[in-house]
Amino acid sequence: MLPPGLLDTLPVGAVVPDLLDALERSGTAVLQAPPGTGKTTLVPLALAGALPGRVLVAEPRRVAARAAAARMAALLGEEVGGTVGYAVRGERRAGPGTRVEVVTTGLLLRRLLSAEDLPGVSAVLLDEVHERQVELDLAMAFCLQARRLLREDLRIVAASATLAADRLAALLGDGPGTPAPVVRATAPVHPLHVRWCPPPRPVRPPEGLRVDPALLEHVAALVREAVAELDGDVLVFLPGAGEIAAVQRRLALPGVDVAVLTGGLGSREQDAALRPGPRRRVVLATAVAESSLTVPGVRVVVDSGLARVPRVDHARGLAGLDTVRVSRAGAEQRAGRAAREAPGTVLRAWSPADHALLVPEPAPGIATSDLTAFALLAACWGEVADLPLLDRPPAGPLAAARQVLRDLGLLDAAGAVTPAGRAAAEVGAHPRLARALLDGAPLVGAARAAEVVALVGEDVRGRDDDLVATWRAARAGRAPGAEQWRREARRLCASLPARSAATSPDGSPGDLPDDLAAGLVTALAFPERIALRRGAGWASTGGTRFEAGPGSALEGATWLAVAVADRAPGRASARVRAAAPLDEDLARTVVTPVAVDEVAWRDGDVVARRVERLGELELSTRPLADPPPERVAAAVADGLRREGLGVLRLDGAVRSLRQRVACCRAALGEPWPDWSDEALAADPARWLGPQLTRVRSRADLRRLDAGGALRRALPWEVAARLDELAPEALAVPSGRRVALDYADPAAPVLSLKLQEAFGWRTGPRVAGGRVAVVVHLLSPAGRPLAVTADLESFWRNGYPGVRSENRGRYPKHPWPEDPLAAEPTARTSAALRRGTPPR
Numbered sequence: 001m002l003p004p005g006l007l008d009t010l011p012v013g014a015v016v017p018d019l020l021d022a023l024e025r026s027g028t029a030v031l032q033a034p035p036g037t038g039k040t041t042l043v044p045l046a047l048a049g050a051l052p053g054r055v056l057v058a059e060p061r062r063v064a065a066r067a068a069a070a071r072m073a074a075l076l077g078e079e080v081g082g083t084v085g086y087a088v089r090g091e092r093r094a095g096p097g098t099r100v101e102v103v104t105t106g107l108l109l110r111r112l113l114s115a116e117d118l119p120g121v122s123a124v125l126l127d128e129v130h131e132r133q134v135e136l137d138l139a140m141a142f143c144l145q146a147r148r149l150l151r152e153d154l155r156i157v158a159a160s161a162t163l164a165a166d167r168l169a170a171l172l173g174d175g176p177g178t179p180a181p182v183v184r185a186t187a188p189v190h191p192l193h194v195r196w197c198p199p200p201r202p203v204r205p206p207e208g209l210r211v212d213p214a215l216l217e218h219v220a221a222l223v224r225e226a227v228a229e230l231d232g233d234v235l236v237f238l239p240g241a242g243e244i245a246a247v248q249r250r251l252a253l254p255g256v257d258v259a260v261l262t263g264g265l266g267s268r269e270q271d272a273a274l275r276p277g278p279r280r281r282v283v284l285a286t287a288v289a290e291s292s293l294t295v296p297g298v299r300v301v302v303d304s305g306l307a308r309v310p311r312v313d314h315a316r317g318l319a320g321l322d323t324v325r326v327s328r329a330g331a332e333q334r335a336g337r338a339a340r341e342a343p344g345t346v347l348r349a350w351s352p353a354d355h356a357l358l359v360p361e362p363a364p365g366i367a368t369s370d371l372t373a374f375a376l377l378a379a380c381w382g383e384v385a386d387l388p389l390l391d392r393p394p395a396g397p398l399a400a401a402r403q404v405l406r407d408l409g410l411l412d413a414a415g416a417v418t419p420a421g422r423a424a425a426e427v428g429a430h431p432r433l434a435r436a437l438l439d440g441a442p443l444v445g446a447a448r449a450a451e452v453v454a455l456v457g458e459d460v461r462g463r464d465d466d467l468v469a470t471w472r473a474a475r476a477g478r479a480p481g482a483e484q485w486r487r488e489a490r491r492l493c494a495s496l497p498a499r500s501a502a503t504s505p506d507g508s509p510g511d512l513p514d515d516l517a518a519g520l521v522t523a524l525a526f527p528e529r530i531a532l533r534r535g536a537g538w539a540s541t542g543g544t545r546f547e548a549g550p551g552s553a554l555e556g557a558t559w560l561a562v563a564v565a566d567r568a569p570g571r572a573s574a575r576v577r578a579a580a581p582l583d584e585d586l587a588r589t590v591v592t593p594v595a596v597d598e599v600a601w602r603d604g605d606v607v608a609r610r611v612e613r614l615g616e617l618e619l620s621t622r623p624l625a626d627p628p629p630e631r632v633a634a635a636v637a638d639g640l641r642r643e644g645l646g647v648l649r650l651d652g653a654v655r656s657l658r659q660r661v662a663c664c665r666a667a668l669g670e671p672w673p674d675w676s677d678e679a680l681a682a683d684p685a686r687w688l689g690p691q692l693t694r695v696r697s698r699a700d701l702r703r704l705d706a707g708g709a710l711r712r713a714l715p716w717e718v719a720a721r722l723d724e725l726a727p728e729a730l731a732v733p734s735g736r737r738v739a740l741d742y743a744d745p746a747a748p749v750l751s752l753k754l755q756e757a758f759g760w761r762t763g764p765r766v767a768g769g770r771v772a773v774v775v776h777l778l779s780p781a782g783r784p785l786a787v788t789a790d791l792e793s794f795w796r797n798g799y800p801g802v803r804s805e806n807r808g809r810y811p812k813h814p815w816p817e818d819p820l821a822a823e824p825t826a827r828t829s830a831a832l833r834r835g836t837p838p839r
Helices: 011-026 042-050 060-075 105-114 134-149 165-172 213-229 241-250 267-274 328-339 352-357 370-382 395-407 419-427 430-445 445-455 467-475 484-496 514-525 584-590 629-643 652-668 678-681 685-694 699-701 706-713 791-806 829-834
Strands: 029-033 056-058 084-088 091-093 102-106 120-125 156-161 182-184 192-196 233-237 255-261 279-287 297-305 306-314 318-325 343-346 529-533 537-540 545-546 561-568 572-582 595-600 605-614 617-623 730-731 737-741 750-752 772-777 784-788
Touching: 011 042, 011 156, 011 182, 029 165, 042 060, 042 102, 042 120, 042 156, 042 706, 056 060, 056 105, 060 102, 060 267, 060 306, 091 572, 102 105, 102 370, 105 370, 105 419, 105 561, 120 134, 134 156, 134 370, 156 165, 165 182, 165 617, 165 685, 192 328, 213 233, 213 279, 213 297, 213 343, 233 328, 233 678, 241 255, 241 279, 255 267, 318 678, 328 343, 343 678, 370 395, 370 419, 370 430, 419 484, 419 537, 430 445, 430 514, 430 730, 445 514, 467 484, 467 572, 514 561, 514 572, 514 584, 514 617, 529 584, 529 617, 561 584, 561 629, 595 629, 605 629, 629 678, 629 685, 629 699, 652 706, 678 750, 685 706, 772 791, 784 791
Parallel strands: 029 156, 029 182, 056 102, 056 120, 084 102, 120 156, 192 343, 233 279, 233 297, 255 279, 297 343, 545 572, 750 772
Antiparallel strands: 084 091, 306 318, 529 537, 529 561, 537 545, 561 572, 595 605, 605 617, 730 737, 737 750, 772 784
């Protein structure tokens, strides 16, 4: 298969015999090889020469798949489609004689789902596994299970430049303690010079999709410097198409061609960017050029140091991208592009100190990405828990993804894939878009459904947020990426079953104009983003509020179906980036309206109404004249829980009753109830009972007999003993009854004049003698003289000092030397002599 002497031209050739031997012994292997060593091109050809069947090479990107196939075919002196072919979404060049086929990871997944044992395939090489894309991790898991359960003869090679090989080997091995062999190639033969070129002034860190223009200006200056001082073509890494356009505007390079390489371009534009031209070139690229690609003629890389990564707001279902600093592994990959063919130079727009702060590797996609497609494919294959994955999917995002699939009808309530789910998995698009295509084609026509789905899936964008205007521009060839959009629309249309491609009869939604057709298909993909005008924005079926940008063509729309939106931190509403108009009848065809009776406590009143809803969106309401009493009681109870007992009329008598019961509970425990604020508010129905059904407002709550309700709620076995165990008042030696203060249930207080306690040796106790009453002994003027729970000790130790200090101050009151032998009284000495009754 390999031409003679070819193995000797690149470093990986030296380890190919070791790799073949490892596969013969173990069936799996890890190939760790730096960029430029030939792992993507030489190894598949070597595998095809040693094995009888076809070799599949899985690449994470379409441009890399086509480029790898072209490079291998050139090495064999053939055209693509013969011995070496490729298959990407919507495009295939391969035939019966193809021995090496390069496919995208997404296409490999669909082949595995249609034929789990990969008939006719001898080996699968999973390239660039260090990128940790969700599809690639899942494809590796499927391949490993297929080998372990169905095809022991299937060889699997995981190729990586930077990922920790030992961890990968453990996953590919036959079990604990038996990792797969690791084969390591040496570094590229060409030296690489690193220049550290931080901006002259600090720049703002990226936020969301925003990049400081000062950094882009600095990158443009580095490009001009590279063109002026260094030889060879220049490859420039930028995070996205917007930044590429901004840098391109800043470049004026006479005699130099500027090319663009992004994932959104059509195959012809991508292939053109990879071909050397007659003049020197600057290629402005996103991360599509980071791995598996050789851009011929490149000797210099200018790296902005930024990357775009997926982020998902799982609570709102709004997926998007964030701009972050590149990882050290990503920076190494990018730099390696400069030394693929000859000595090269990389200009990094940051300092060595900043480099040390970069994360070693990018976060695995399974930890940050939308897991909806992952969950659907895993459900079609088997159980997620059984999959051999490098990292487990986080539980919360996975649960959110499964709920989306249930809402779309692609999973059933038990989590099993439905027939619609299997059909959606075969489409080769995000499950939301696949569902919209399958359900929308009979309603608006196959061609229009496919065009709208492709419009959203291919991220074709116009100048504003009007999806219909962008659709028209794409049809006319005026929108960026129109060629790729047309190709994808044709592929989607061809993927439809014949029954789905039929248009509905006259008078049905199949006769919809384009604007409503676009809205209907979008709504099928994002039913939780159907939105109705409310005030300055739109309220949606999913609970998210949307707003349009200034001057938006969508401002006049009453109903919207939102395809793309994002929400800046701190903003209550999400900004619409792409949406189409809808109407209420179509909204009702997508989301089934539900009429519910609501009885709730709102702003101090019971509100009873019948509400018709689309999801979280209220369509209409009318009052309920006679709501069920039990629901009224539940609503009032909820109001009490939220507002607290302060809305009730709790006078001193009620407060005293609760305190007395609290004293008994603290001393005696059950069955004395817990009547704390928290306990009573947590379950109002337990003690207020039927009274709740008569309440309609906060004023009604104030009129409730809370004290009577509490007394009735006191268990019968303790109610009769309350006055005995926690009396409201106690008889004191002077003959009066004095109220007890139970504010502290563990230490009730009795306040009386000191002279009234003469002769009281031991002092009172309550709760069956378990709780000592704290006695506050007062002066004749009512001021505290002593506080004690041990009267006997006070008379003996404290009283002499109190007597000495106060008898001169209060000469008309008795101050006997022996208080235990004296007559208790509330009167003065003179009154005692005259027989004046006590006050």
